[in-house]
Amino acid sequence: MTRRLALCLALVLASCASPRGVPVPDPRPEPAAPPPAPPPRAQPKAPPAGTDRRIARDTVLTDSIVLASHARxxxxxxxxxxxxxxxxxxxxxxxxxxxxxPDAAALRxxxxxxxxxxxxxxxxxxxxxxxxxxxxxxxxxxxxxxxxxxxxxxxxxxxxxxxxxxxxxxxxxxxxxxxxxxxxxxxxxxxxxxxxxxxxxxRVDGWVxxxxxxxxxxxxxxxxxxxxxxxxxxxxxxxxxxxxxxxxxxxxxxxxxxxxDEEPDDSTGGAPTxxxxxxxxxxxxxxxxxxxxxxxxxxxxxxxxxxxxxxxGFPAPAAVPAPALDSVIVPDATGLEVIARAAGMSLAGLRELNPQFLHPVTPPDRRSVVRLPAGTGAATRASLDSLPAGDRIPAVAHNTRKGETLARIGDRYGVGVEELRRLNPALRSRPPRRGEAVLVPGRSQLRVWLAESRRAEAAQRARAKGRVHRVRSGETLRSIAARYGLTPEQLRAWNGLQSAAGVRAGQTLRLAPPRSVKGTGRSTSLAAGAGSRVHVVKKGETLTSLARTCGSSAEDLRSANGLPAGRPLFAGQRITIPC
CATH class of the missing domain: 1.10.530.10 (Lysozyme)
Structure with a gap:
């Protein structure tokens, strides 16, 4: 009896575990299928909506992984x-x-x-x-x-x-x-x-x-x-x-x-020079x-x-033939991603061949040579020539900072919120999260980079104009002159240096001609020497009060002594006063 009850229970449980909705074969014969109709079924299926976007996303992801590996x-x-x-x-x-x-002979x-x-x-x-x-x-x-x-x-x-x-x-x-x-x-x-x-x-600037x-x-x-x-x-x-x-x-x-004056011992044929x-x-x-x-x-x-x-104990490196390269001349700002796509290569591969570009776009308003794999130059050029101007700079990603909203990101790039939502459909119903990549139009990003580049160039000119440079270890007169777009002769003349004189770390150099003293029309040399005196600052004295004693200006004294703007004098400090 017990066995019979167990068997019945097992059958009940098995029937309950059977999947629902499983079709049961119909013993009746199926009616003949109607003749195939030509319409849509005979045409090849179009790829699902969003396939291109998904492929592009996968390509970007692959490039990002490679670039992240290079960064690591x-x-x-x-x-x-x-x-x-x-x-x-x-x-x-x-x-x-x-x-x-090895012995000395083998090393030689x-x-x-x-x-x-x-x-x-x-x-x-x-x-x-x-x-x-x-x-x-x-x-x-x-x-x-x-x-x-x-x-x-x-x-x-x-x-x-x-x-x-x-x-x-x-x-x-x-x-x-x-x-x-x-x-x-x-x-x-x-x-x-x-x-x-x-x-x-x-060339070293904000673009290259x-x-x-x-x-x-x-x-x-x-x-x-x-x-x-x-x-x-x-x-x-x-x-x-x-x-x-x-x-x-x-x-x-x-x-x-x-x-x-000593003659080296060359009896072994290998004395050091x-x-x-x-x-x-x-x-x-x-x-x-x-x-x-x-x-x-x-x-x-x-x-x-x-x-x-x-x-x-190191493995011998495998011989690598020098890669054969081609190139294309890009006349204006063009996204590296666009060039890579035209050349049929990855963005990471293109950046490895062209590490000199500091942004993911070539510099605007100038011709740039972009290196490519051998044999791809002509096809890349033809593909780029056929592109509309608006497609040369693709959307770029902005990394969202803490507290940023779409409106704030739009203000930064001069883009409306609706335009950002069109480029980022996921943000139609929610704000961007911290660290999330938000696509912005490439031209808008280009304008931001241009503004930053101009500010950096203006700041460098401001540092050079009427100001000073403090020499760092390893710098020479020629390297300092090249940094500020000057000549060594100009620096020597403005700083009273002899033709054979070098510079030393900590030395202060003028980067512009000395200013003329008001009312005299003569030029005042700010280098310590003839016409200058060293003064020990007393309590209560300022740059302005000391400058008046020689008909100079506070800015001249500041430049002559390499004093940062806003730093007051202190009693006992020694400064040079050009008179």
Whole structure:
């Protein structure tokens, strides 16, 4: 009985668990199907509404993922380069790497810079240990980038009569990254400061930074290294001057006895040159910064690893042929996304070929050369030529900040709320959330970038006009002049400098001719010297009251002494009063 009850219960439960609505086969024969009608069923189905938008969204998402990956890689590069910059080798450097090196003859055969005479230096051994220890993971990545750039750089160096092994300088400068930015705001693979970049013909403005343009920056860096090698006669002194500034190296050499009267012992056929030896002699003094003292040892250590990676436990980088490139000339502002679509490539790929563009659009009102994969130039040009002017700049994303509404975003870009809702259908019934990307018309964003660029240029002109520049470490008269669009001769004349005089860190330079004193028509020199006196400020004195004693103005005194606007004088302060 129990079994019978259990069987009945199981059958009831099984019937209850059967899915509802499952069609039961009808034993009756189906009627014959009517003949197929031609209408819509015979035509191919159109893609569902929104397919194009979905494809575009997927493409943008893919590009965003790739660009985010590049940004993360750049951040890791920057972190390790910062650690490299602040590394402190011990003064009495016991070898930090126990790897046995090839003999001197083999090293002379392997390198065209002098490695054999300096490889056992404590600082060189320390950085060999640093690159193979703490920095091993990033060093392996940097070595994988090397084949893409090093052969071309080496060829250009040799063509200029320079050692080809200087091609390893970007390895320690940036890890061969075109977008690297240092703590001192040096930019690009060759880590140019803005003034030096402009001095060597690179364009740096609010739209384009050619320090990130590898071919152009490489040409400028090699010309700079060539000038430094001619000046100092040694690749190691030239490299040190590249890092620390030629003025500092020149002043340091003037303060030491470089032993030029001594004849080097060349009995082994491999004695160091006087110039290379002078660098290591200078590195043992306090006349150059620690970073510059370590610059050549880093170069030697990096070159040792790059030339023989397997010896130091790194995989040999695969050979990468130089990519064949094409280009297209864009006459006016055009979105990089539009160019990438016309070239049949991803936005991330286009930006990798053209890292010099600072915005996702080429500069307005000027011709720009955009690099493309080989064979795509003609088709890209034809596609761009056929585009209506209104389609050249697509909508761009604005990242919503805390408390922003559509109305506030619209005010920023000069766009109505309805236009923003049309571009962002999801925002028709709700406000944007913090961090949400809100599409705005490309032309509106372009106007904002133009306004920001003009403000930056105006601010730079205002800094230069009638104001002063405080010299920073590594700067030269030529680099300062290039930064402000002046000539070294103008700076010398306005600051009373002798023709051979250099500048020193902390020195204040005028960036405009001295103003004429009211009522006299004569020019007043603001540099301390003839016609100037040093005054010790007494309690209650101001710039205005002191300026009256010499018929000058408070602004002249402020400029002569490099005083920030709004900062009062204090008793006991020493200032120069031009009279």
């Amino acid at each position: 890689d750049s951040a890791l590069d920057a972190a390790m380069l910062e650690r490299l910059a602040v590394a402190e080798p011990p003064d009495a450097g016991a070898p930090a790497s126990a790897s046995a090196e 055969e392997m390198f065209d810079i002098d490695v054999a005479n300096w490889v056992e230096k404590g600082r060189v051994r320390y950085y060999l240990g640093f690159f193979t220890g703490l920095a091993r993971e990033r060093m392996a990545i940097w070595l994988q980038r090397l084949p893409r750039y090093e052969p071309v750089i080496r060829q250009q160096l040799v063509a200029r009569g320079l050692p080809g092994d200087l091609a390893y300088l970007p390895l320690i400068e940036s890890g061969y990254s075109a977008t690297a930015v240092s703590r001192s705001r040096a930019v690009g693979m060759w880590q140019f400061m803005r003034g030096t970049a402009r001095l060597y013909g690179l 930074d050619e320090r990130r343009d590898v071919p152009k920056a490489t040409d400028a860096a090699i010309r700079f290294l060539s000038d430094l090698t001619v000046k100092f006669g040694s690749p190691y002194l030239a490299a040190a001057a590249y890092n620390g500034g030629p003025g500092r190296i020149q002043r340091g050499l003037a303060r030491i006895d470089v032993g030029e 006087a110039g290379d030896a002078a660098f290591f002699q200078l590195a043992d003094t306090r006349y150059i910064r620690r970073e510059t003292k370590d610059y050549v040892p880093k170069l030697i250590a990096a070159a040792m690893i790059a030339k023989q990676p397997a010896r130091y």
